[in-house]
Amino acid sequence: MNRWLIENATMITMDPAKPVLEGWLSVDGSKIAAMGAGSAPEEEKRQAGGTVNGDGLLFMPGLINTHGHAAMSLLRGLADDLKLQEWLENHMWPMEAKFTGDDVYWGTSLAAAEMILSGTTTFVDMYDHMDRVAEVVEQSGMRASLTRGVIGLCPPDVQTAKLNEAISFARDWHGKADGRIQTMMSPHAPYTCPPDYIERIVAAAHELGLPLHTHMSETAAEVAQNLKDYGVRPVEHLDRLGLFSRPSLVAHAVHLNDEEIAILAERGVAVSHNPVSNLKLASGVARVPELLRAGVAVSLGTDSAASNNNLDLFEEIRLAALLHKGVSGDPTAVPAAEALRMGTVYGAKSIGLDGVTGMLKPGMRADLIALDIRKPHFVPATDYMSHLVYSASGADVAHVWVDGKQLLKNRELLTLDAEKIRFEAQRAFGRLKG
Ligand SMILES: CSC[C@H]1O[C@@H](n2cnc3c(O)ncnc32)[C@H](O)[C@@H]1O
Ligand SMILES: [Zn+2]
Numbered sequence: 001m002n003r004w005l006i007e008n009a010t011m012i013t014m015d016p017a018k019p020v021l022e023g024w025l026s027v028d029g030s031k032i033a034a035m036g037a038g039s040a041p042e043e044e045k046r047q048a049g050g051t052v053n054g055d056g057l058l059f060m061p062g063l064i065n066t067h068g069h070a071a072m073s074l075l076r077g078l079a080d081d082l083k084l085q086e087w088l089e090n091h092m093w094p095m096e097a098k099f100t101g102d103d104v105y106w107g108t109s110l111a112a113a114e115m116i117l118s119g120t121t122t123f124v125d126m127y128d129h130m131d132r133v134a135e136v137v138e139q140s141g142m143r144a145s146l147t148r149g150v151i152g153l154c155p156p157d158v159q160t161a162k163l164n165e166a167i168s169f170a171r172d173w174h175g176k177a178d179g180r181i182q183t184m185m186s187p188h189a190p191y192t193c194p195p196d197y198i199e200r201i202v203a204a205a206h207e208l209g210l211p212l213h214t215h216m217s218e219t220a221a222e223v224a225q226n227l228k229d230y231g232v233r234p235v236e237h238l239d240r241l242g243l244f245s246r247p248s249l250v251a252h253a254v255h256l257n258d259e260e261i262a263i264l265a266e267r268g269v270a271v272s273h274n275p276v277s278n279l280k281l282a283s284g285v286a287r288v289p290e291l292l293r294a295g296v297a298v299s300l301g302t303d304s305a306a307s308n309n310n311l312d313l314f315e316e317i318r319l320a321a322l323l324h325k326g327v328s329g330d331p332t333a334v335p336a337a338e339a340l341r342m343g344t345v346y347g348a349k350s351i352g353l354d355g356v357t358g359m360l361k362p363g364m365r366a367d368l369i370a371l372d373i374r375k376p377h378f379v380p381a382t383d384y385m386s387h388l389v390y391s392a393s394g395a396d397v398a399h400v401w402v403d404g405k406q407l408l409k410n411r412e413l414l415t416l417d418a419e420k421i422r423f424e425a426q427r428a429f430g431r432l433k434g
Contacts, residue, residue: 112136124301166249
Protein backbone atom coordinates (compact mmCIF):
# COMPACT_ATOMS: atom_id res chain seq x y z
CA MET A 1 0.00 0.00 0.00
CA ASN A 2 1.92 3.02 -1.23
CA ARG A 3 -0.55 5.78 -0.42
CA TRP A 4 -2.86 5.58 2.57
CA LEU A 5 -4.98 7.81 4.67
CA ILE A 6 -5.76 8.49 8.33
CA GLU A 7 -9.23 9.94 8.88
CA ASN A 8 -11.13 11.28 11.93
CA ALA A 9 -7.81 11.97 13.63
CA THR A 10 -6.84 14.21 16.51
CA MET A 11 -3.23 15.19 15.88
CA ILE A 12 -0.61 16.92 17.99
CA THR A 13 1.58 17.94 15.08
CA MET A 14 4.39 19.81 16.93
CA ASP A 15 4.28 22.22 13.98
CA PRO A 16 4.09 25.73 15.50
CA ALA A 17 1.92 26.81 12.55
CA LYS A 18 -0.80 24.30 13.52
CA PRO A 19 -0.01 22.48 16.80
CA VAL A 20 -3.36 20.69 17.07
CA LEU A 21 -5.35 19.44 14.11
CA GLU A 22 -8.65 17.58 13.94
CA GLY A 23 -8.76 16.01 10.53
CA TRP A 24 -6.89 13.76 8.15
CA LEU A 25 -3.34 12.91 7.10
CA SER A 26 -2.19 11.06 3.99
CA VAL A 27 1.04 9.10 3.61
CA ASP A 28 2.74 8.43 0.30
CA GLY A 29 5.53 5.87 0.55
CA SER A 30 7.84 6.99 3.35
CA LYS A 31 6.54 10.57 3.62
CA ILE A 32 3.58 12.53 4.89
CA ALA A 33 1.90 13.64 1.67
CA ALA A 34 -0.78 16.02 2.90
CA MET A 35 -2.93 16.82 5.90
CA GLY A 36 -5.87 19.01 6.69
CA ALA A 37 -8.80 19.82 8.95
CA GLY A 38 -12.19 18.12 8.78
CA SER A 39 -12.85 15.24 6.43
CA ALA A 40 -10.41 14.25 3.70
CA PRO A 41 -10.97 15.59 0.17
CA GLU A 42 -12.48 13.11 -2.29
CA GLU A 43 -9.25 13.04 -4.30
CA GLU A 44 -7.31 11.87 -1.20
CA LYS A 45 -9.89 9.15 -0.56
CA ARG A 46 -9.69 8.01 -4.16
CA GLN A 47 -5.90 7.78 -4.12
CA ALA A 48 -5.72 5.95 -0.79
CA GLY A 49 -4.97 2.23 -0.96
CA GLY A 50 -6.13 1.90 2.64
CA THR A 51 -7.60 3.92 5.48
CA VAL A 52 -6.95 4.02 9.23
CA ASN A 53 -9.88 5.23 11.29
CA GLY A 54 -8.39 7.61 13.85
CA ASP A 55 -11.41 7.52 16.16
CA GLY A 56 -10.28 7.14 19.79
CA LEU A 57 -6.65 7.67 18.83
CA LEU A 58 -4.28 10.60 19.36
CA PHE A 59 -1.60 10.96 16.69
CA MET A 60 1.76 12.63 17.21
CA PRO A 61 5.29 12.40 15.82
CA GLY A 62 7.31 9.39 16.95
CA LEU A 63 9.50 10.12 19.97
CA ILE A 64 13.25 10.63 19.64
CA ASN A 65 15.56 9.16 22.28
CA THR A 66 18.87 11.03 21.95
CA HIS A 67 21.07 9.02 24.28
CA GLY A 68 21.30 5.36 25.14
CA HIS A 69 23.11 2.08 25.09
CA ALA A 70 20.43 -0.33 23.89
CA ALA A 71 22.27 -3.59 24.48
CA MET A 72 22.60 -2.76 28.17
CA SER A 73 18.97 -3.82 28.51
CA LEU A 74 20.56 -7.18 29.28
CA LEU A 75 21.92 -5.59 32.49
CA ARG A 76 18.61 -4.16 33.70
CA GLY A 77 18.23 -4.50 37.46
CA LEU A 78 21.71 -5.92 37.88
CA ALA A 79 23.28 -3.11 39.90
CA ASP A 80 20.87 -0.57 41.37
CA ASP A 81 21.36 2.24 43.87
CA LEU A 82 24.99 2.99 43.10
CA LYS A 83 26.89 6.11 42.06
CA LEU A 84 28.18 6.34 38.48
CA GLN A 85 31.84 5.40 38.92
CA GLU A 86 31.19 2.41 41.14
CA TRP A 87 28.32 1.30 38.90
CA LEU A 88 30.50 1.57 35.77
CA GLU A 89 33.82 0.25 37.05
CA ASN A 90 32.65 -2.55 39.34
CA HIS A 91 29.46 -3.70 37.63
CA MET A 92 28.91 -2.55 34.01
CA TRP A 93 32.40 -2.76 32.56
CA PRO A 94 33.19 -6.25 33.97
CA MET A 95 29.92 -7.56 32.50
CA GLU A 96 30.35 -5.72 29.19
CA ALA A 97 33.83 -7.23 28.81
CA LYS A 98 32.02 -10.56 28.37
CA PHE A 99 29.50 -9.31 25.76
CA THR A 100 29.63 -11.08 22.40
CA GLY A 101 28.12 -9.76 19.18
CA ASP A 102 25.12 -12.03 19.80
CA ASP A 103 24.59 -10.53 23.27
CA VAL A 104 24.57 -7.07 21.73
CA TYR A 105 22.14 -8.25 19.05
CA TRP A 106 19.64 -9.71 21.55
CA GLY A 107 20.07 -6.88 24.09
CA THR A 108 19.45 -4.33 21.34
CA SER A 109 16.49 -6.30 19.99
CA LEU A 110 15.00 -6.27 23.49
CA ALA A 111 15.52 -2.50 23.66
CA ALA A 112 14.06 -1.97 20.18
CA ALA A 113 10.94 -3.92 21.15
CA GLU A 114 10.57 -1.84 24.31
CA MET A 115 11.14 1.43 22.47
CA ILE A 116 8.64 0.68 19.71
CA LEU A 117 6.07 -0.42 22.31
CA SER A 118 6.48 2.92 24.09
CA GLY A 119 6.41 5.17 21.03
CA THR A 120 10.06 5.82 20.23
CA THR A 121 10.76 5.79 16.50
CA THR A 122 14.31 7.20 16.45
CA PHE A 123 17.12 6.49 18.87
CA VAL A 124 20.77 7.37 19.39
CA ASP A 125 22.97 4.47 20.39
CA MET A 126 26.58 4.46 21.57
CA TYR A 127 28.06 1.02 22.09
CA ASP A 128 30.37 -1.75 20.87
CA HIS A 129 29.67 -4.48 18.23
CA MET A 130 27.74 -1.79 16.39
CA ASP A 131 27.15 -3.79 13.20
CA ARG A 132 24.89 -6.01 15.30
CA VAL A 133 23.03 -2.91 16.52
CA ALA A 134 22.67 -1.74 12.92
CA GLU A 135 21.28 -5.16 12.01
CA VAL A 136 18.52 -4.68 14.60
CA VAL A 137 17.75 -1.22 13.21
CA GLU A 138 17.45 -2.71 9.70
CA GLN A 139 15.16 -5.49 10.88
CA SER A 140 13.02 -3.48 13.29
CA GLY A 141 12.36 -0.65 10.83
CA MET A 142 13.38 1.99 13.39
CA ARG A 143 15.47 5.08 12.61
CA ALA A 144 18.77 5.54 14.46
CA SER A 145 21.97 7.51 14.88
CA LEU A 146 24.61 4.95 15.71
CA THR A 147 28.13 5.28 17.01
CA ARG A 148 30.87 2.96 18.21
CA GLY A 149 31.78 4.55 21.57
CA VAL A 150 35.50 4.39 22.29
CA ILE A 151 37.17 4.26 25.68
CA GLY A 152 40.86 5.14 25.53
CA LEU A 153 42.02 3.64 28.84
CA CYS A 154 44.14 1.06 27.01
CA PRO A 155 47.52 0.66 25.25
CA PRO A 156 48.10 2.78 22.08
CA ASP A 157 47.69 -0.15 19.66
CA VAL A 158 44.30 -1.00 21.21
CA GLN A 159 43.27 2.67 21.05
CA THR A 160 44.12 2.70 17.35
CA ALA A 161 42.26 -0.55 16.70
CA LYS A 162 39.13 0.80 18.42
CA LEU A 163 39.31 4.06 16.52
CA ASN A 164 39.71 2.24 13.20
CA GLU A 165 36.72 0.07 14.06
CA ALA A 166 34.67 3.19 14.88
CA ILE A 167 35.70 4.79 11.57
CA SER A 168 34.87 1.68 9.52
CA PHE A 169 31.50 1.31 11.19
CA ALA A 170 30.66 4.99 10.69
CA ARG A 171 31.72 4.88 7.03
CA ASP A 172 30.05 1.56 6.18
CA TRP A 173 26.67 2.18 7.79
CA HIS A 174 25.99 5.88 7.22
CA GLY A 175 22.84 6.15 5.08
CA LYS A 176 22.06 2.43 5.22
CA ALA A 177 18.66 0.80 5.94
CA ASP A 178 17.04 2.97 3.25
CA GLY A 179 18.58 6.05 4.87
CA ARG A 180 17.22 5.28 8.34
CA ILE A 181 20.70 4.84 9.81
CA GLN A 182 23.12 7.68 10.25
CA THR A 183 26.39 7.52 12.14
CA MET A 184 28.50 9.62 14.47
CA MET A 185 31.93 9.46 16.14
CA SER A 186 32.16 9.09 19.92
CA PRO A 187 34.86 9.48 22.49
CA HIS A 188 33.07 7.92 25.49
CA ALA A 189 33.92 10.76 27.92
CA PRO A 190 36.70 13.22 28.76
CA TYR A 191 37.65 11.04 31.76
CA THR A 192 38.04 7.86 29.70
CA CYS A 193 39.80 9.32 26.65
CA PRO A 194 43.21 11.04 26.84
CA PRO A 195 43.32 14.46 25.08
CA ASP A 196 45.38 13.29 22.08
CA TYR A 197 42.91 10.43 21.52
CA ILE A 198 39.97 12.84 21.54
CA GLU A 199 41.82 14.96 18.97
CA ARG A 200 42.24 11.92 16.72
CA ILE A 201 38.53 11.09 17.01
CA VAL A 202 37.62 14.70 16.18
CA ALA A 203 39.96 14.60 13.16
CA ALA A 204 38.23 11.42 11.96
CA ALA A 205 34.81 13.10 12.35
CA HIS A 206 36.07 15.98 10.17
CA GLU A 207 37.36 13.58 7.52
CA LEU A 208 34.09 11.65 7.46
CA GLY A 209 31.92 14.78 7.75
CA LEU A 210 30.12 13.30 10.76
CA PRO A 211 28.83 14.68 14.07
CA LEU A 212 30.28 13.83 17.48
CA HIS A 213 28.59 12.42 20.55
CA THR A 214 30.00 12.06 24.08
CA HIS A 215 29.15 11.90 27.79
CA MET A 216 30.05 15.20 29.47
CA SER A 217 29.89 16.80 32.93
CA GLU A 218 27.69 14.04 34.28
CA THR A 219 28.92 14.19 37.89
CA ALA A 220 30.53 16.74 40.19
CA ALA A 221 33.41 14.27 40.65
CA GLU A 222 34.04 14.26 36.88
CA VAL A 223 34.29 18.06 36.82
CA ALA A 224 36.65 18.08 39.83
CA GLN A 225 38.85 15.39 38.26
CA ASN A 226 38.97 17.26 34.94
CA LEU A 227 40.07 20.42 36.74
CA LYS A 228 42.76 18.44 38.57
CA ASP A 229 44.04 16.64 35.45
CA TYR A 230 43.78 19.40 32.86
CA GLY A 231 43.30 22.68 34.78
CA VAL A 232 39.94 23.37 33.15
CA ARG A 233 36.36 22.12 33.40
CA PRO A 234 35.07 19.57 30.81
CA VAL A 235 33.37 22.10 28.48
CA GLU A 236 36.52 24.19 28.02
CA HIS A 237 38.62 21.02 27.80
CA LEU A 238 36.52 19.55 24.99
CA ASP A 239 36.25 22.93 23.28
CA ARG A 240 40.08 23.24 23.24
CA LEU A 241 40.31 19.73 21.78
CA GLY A 242 38.06 20.81 18.91
CA LEU A 243 35.08 18.62 19.81
CA PHE A 244 32.61 21.42 19.22
CA SER A 245 34.07 22.24 15.81
CA ARG A 246 31.74 19.57 14.38
CA PRO A 247 28.00 19.34 15.13
CA SER A 248 27.99 17.75 18.56
CA LEU A 249 25.58 16.17 20.98
CA VAL A 250 26.61 15.84 24.63
CA ALA A 251 24.81 13.57 27.04
CA HIS A 252 23.99 14.64 30.61
CA ALA A 253 25.68 18.09 30.97
CA VAL A 254 24.48 18.13 34.58
CA HIS A 255 27.24 20.22 36.16
CA LEU A 256 27.56 23.42 34.14
CA ASN A 257 28.30 26.99 35.17
CA ASP A 258 26.91 30.06 33.38
CA GLU A 259 30.03 30.45 31.26
CA GLU A 260 29.82 26.86 30.07
CA ILE A 261 26.16 27.27 29.12
CA ALA A 262 27.15 30.30 27.05
CA ILE A 263 29.91 28.30 25.30
CA LEU A 264 27.52 25.44 24.45
CA ALA A 265 24.98 27.93 23.08
CA GLU A 266 27.58 29.76 21.01
CA ARG A 267 29.05 26.58 19.54
CA GLY A 268 25.59 25.17 18.76
CA VAL A 269 26.21 22.10 20.92
CA ALA A 270 23.07 20.03 21.57
CA VAL A 271 22.42 18.52 25.01
CA SER A 272 20.70 15.20 25.71
CA HIS A 273 19.00 15.53 29.08
CA ASN A 274 18.63 12.15 30.87
CA PRO A 275 16.67 13.00 34.02
CA VAL A 276 15.85 9.47 35.20
CA SER A 277 19.41 8.18 34.83
CA ASN A 278 20.82 11.29 36.50
CA LEU A 279 18.48 10.85 39.46
CA LYS A 280 19.05 7.11 39.78
CA LEU A 281 22.85 7.43 39.75
CA ALA A 282 22.54 10.43 42.10
CA SER A 283 24.44 12.55 39.57
CA GLY A 284 22.31 15.67 40.03
CA VAL A 285 19.84 17.73 38.02
CA ALA A 286 20.85 19.46 34.78
CA ARG A 287 20.20 23.20 34.42
CA VAL A 288 17.63 22.66 31.68
CA PRO A 289 15.66 25.93 31.99
CA GLU A 290 18.91 27.92 31.75
CA LEU A 291 20.09 25.86 28.78
CA LEU A 292 16.79 26.35 26.97
CA ARG A 293 16.82 30.08 27.73
CA ALA A 294 20.33 30.30 26.27
CA GLY A 295 19.03 28.73 23.04
CA VAL A 296 20.61 25.29 23.43
CA ALA A 297 18.74 22.41 21.75
CA VAL A 298 17.91 20.23 24.76
CA SER A 299 16.47 16.84 23.90
CA LEU A 300 15.76 13.75 25.98
CA GLY A 301 17.48 10.42 26.49
CA THR A 302 16.84 7.41 28.64
CA ASP A 303 20.49 6.33 28.87
CA SER A 304 20.43 2.56 29.26
CA ALA A 305 17.94 0.27 30.97
CA ALA A 306 20.75 -0.47 33.43
CA SER A 307 20.49 3.06 34.89
CA ASN A 308 16.86 3.92 34.23
CA ASN A 309 15.44 1.09 34.29
CA ASN A 310 13.11 1.34 31.31
CA LEU A 311 13.21 3.00 27.89
CA ASP A 312 9.86 4.79 28.09
CA LEU A 313 10.57 8.29 26.78
CA PHE A 314 7.16 9.49 28.03
CA GLU A 315 8.65 9.15 31.52
CA GLU A 316 11.53 11.45 30.59
CA ILE A 317 9.10 13.95 29.06
CA ARG A 318 6.98 13.99 32.21
CA LEU A 319 9.98 14.21 34.47
CA ALA A 320 11.54 17.01 32.41
CA ALA A 321 8.33 18.98 32.88
CA LEU A 322 8.04 18.23 36.62
CA LEU A 323 11.60 18.13 37.91
CA HIS A 324 12.62 21.62 36.90
CA LYS A 325 9.49 23.14 38.39
CA GLY A 326 10.36 21.53 41.71
CA VAL A 327 14.02 22.52 41.62
CA SER A 328 13.45 26.13 40.54
CA GLY A 329 10.19 26.86 42.35
CA ASP A 330 8.88 28.13 39.01
CA PRO A 331 5.90 26.19 37.56
CA THR A 332 6.69 27.59 34.10
CA ALA A 333 10.34 26.39 34.17
CA VAL A 334 9.64 23.68 31.53
CA PRO A 335 6.05 24.01 30.28
CA ALA A 336 4.27 20.96 28.87
CA ALA A 337 4.66 22.02 25.24
CA GLU A 338 8.40 22.56 25.73
CA ALA A 339 8.83 19.10 27.32
CA LEU A 340 7.04 17.60 24.33
CA ARG A 341 9.30 19.54 21.95
CA MET A 342 12.31 18.10 23.83
CA GLY A 343 11.04 14.60 23.05
CA THR A 344 10.33 15.36 19.38
CA VAL A 345 11.45 18.44 17.42
CA TYR A 346 14.49 19.28 19.58
CA GLY A 347 15.50 15.62 19.42
CA ALA A 348 15.42 15.76 15.62
CA LYS A 349 17.42 19.00 15.61
CA SER A 350 20.02 17.48 17.97
CA ILE A 351 20.89 14.79 15.43
CA GLY A 352 20.53 16.78 12.23
CA LEU A 353 17.09 15.39 11.37
CA ASP A 354 15.09 18.62 11.61
CA GLY A 355 12.80 18.80 8.62
CA VAL A 356 12.96 15.00 8.41
CA THR A 357 11.23 13.70 11.54
CA GLY A 358 9.89 14.98 14.88
CA MET A 359 6.91 16.81 13.41
CA LEU A 360 3.75 15.92 11.49
CA LYS A 361 4.04 18.05 8.37
CA PRO A 362 3.73 17.34 4.64
CA GLY A 363 7.09 16.44 3.13
CA MET A 364 8.46 15.02 6.36
CA ARG A 365 8.99 11.32 6.99
CA ALA A 366 5.91 9.45 8.14
CA ASP A 367 7.28 8.64 11.62
CA LEU A 368 4.14 8.73 13.73
CA ILE A 369 2.53 7.11 16.71
CA ALA A 370 -1.07 6.79 17.85
CA LEU A 371 -2.12 6.60 21.49
CA ASP A 372 -5.32 5.01 22.73
CA ILE A 373 -7.20 7.94 24.25
CA ARG A 374 -10.23 5.87 25.23
CA LYS A 375 -8.43 5.15 28.50
CA PRO A 376 -9.75 7.00 31.60
CA HIS A 377 -6.61 9.08 32.11
CA PHE A 378 -7.20 10.91 28.79
CA VAL A 379 -10.66 12.10 29.89
CA PRO A 380 -11.93 14.80 29.71
CA ALA A 381 -10.62 16.06 26.40
CA THR A 382 -9.44 19.35 27.85
CA ASP A 383 -5.91 19.64 26.44
CA TYR A 384 -4.24 16.69 24.75
CA MET A 385 -0.80 18.28 24.87
CA SER A 386 -1.17 18.42 28.63
CA HIS A 387 -2.42 14.82 28.76
CA LEU A 388 0.55 13.60 26.70
CA VAL A 389 3.00 15.14 29.16
CA TYR A 390 1.31 14.74 32.53
CA SER A 391 -0.96 11.70 32.09
CA ALA A 392 0.32 9.46 29.30
CA SER A 393 2.82 6.63 29.39
CA GLY A 394 4.38 4.41 26.76
CA ALA A 395 1.77 1.75 27.54
CA ASP A 396 -0.84 3.95 25.83
CA VAL A 397 0.85 3.62 22.43
CA ALA A 398 -1.31 1.50 20.14
CA HIS A 399 0.27 1.99 16.70
CA VAL A 400 3.68 3.04 15.39
CA TRP A 401 4.88 3.85 11.84
CA VAL A 402 8.37 4.72 10.63
CA ASP A 403 8.94 5.85 7.04
CA GLY A 404 5.27 5.06 6.49
CA LYS A 405 5.73 1.42 7.44
CA GLN A 406 3.76 0.07 10.39
CA LEU A 407 5.96 -1.40 13.16
CA LEU A 408 3.27 -1.74 15.85
CA LYS A 409 -0.41 -2.54 15.33
CA ASN A 410 -2.77 -2.69 18.33
CA ARG A 411 0.36 -3.21 20.50
CA GLU A 412 1.55 -6.12 18.41
CA LEU A 413 5.10 -5.87 17.10
CA LEU A 414 5.06 -6.43 13.33
CA THR A 415 8.79 -6.44 12.57
CA LEU A 416 10.22 -8.13 15.65
CA ASP A 417 9.53 -11.53 17.21
CA ALA A 418 8.73 -10.53 20.80
CA GLU A 419 8.63 -14.09 22.11
CA LYS A 420 11.98 -15.07 20.63
CA ILE A 421 13.60 -11.85 21.84
CA ARG A 422 12.37 -12.46 25.40
CA PHE A 423 13.74 -15.99 25.33
CA GLU A 424 17.12 -15.12 23.79
CA ALA A 425 17.66 -12.06 26.00
CA GLN A 426 17.01 -14.09 29.13
CA ARG A 427 19.34 -16.81 27.86
CA ALA A 428 22.08 -14.25 27.05
CA PHE A 429 21.82 -12.81 30.56
CA GLY A 430 22.12 -16.30 32.07
CA ARG A 431 25.31 -16.89 30.08
CA LEU A 432 26.78 -13.51 31.07
CA LYS A 433 25.98 -13.99 34.75
CA GLY A 434 27.85 -17.32 34.59
C1 LIG B 1 31.92 2.70 25.02
S1 LIG B 1 30.32 2.16 24.80
C2 LIG B 1 29.37 3.07 25.97
C3 LIG B 1 29.80 2.90 27.39
O1 LIG B 1 29.10 3.83 28.14
C4 LIG B 1 28.82 3.27 29.39
N1 LIG B 1 27.78 4.03 30.06
C5 LIG B 1 26.48 3.71 30.20
N2 LIG B 1 25.84 4.67 30.88
C6 LIG B 1 26.76 5.60 31.15
C7 LIG B 1 26.72 6.82 31.83
O2 LIG B 1 25.61 7.28 32.39
N3 LIG B 1 27.85 7.55 31.94
C8 LIG B 1 29.00 7.11 31.41
N4 LIG B 1 29.10 5.93 30.76
C9 LIG B 1 28.00 5.20 30.65
C10 LIG B 1 28.50 1.86 29.09
O3 LIG B 1 28.57 1.06 30.23
C11 LIG B 1 29.50 1.53 28.00
O4 LIG B 1 30.66 1.02 28.56
ZN1 LIG C 1 25.27 6.99 28.48
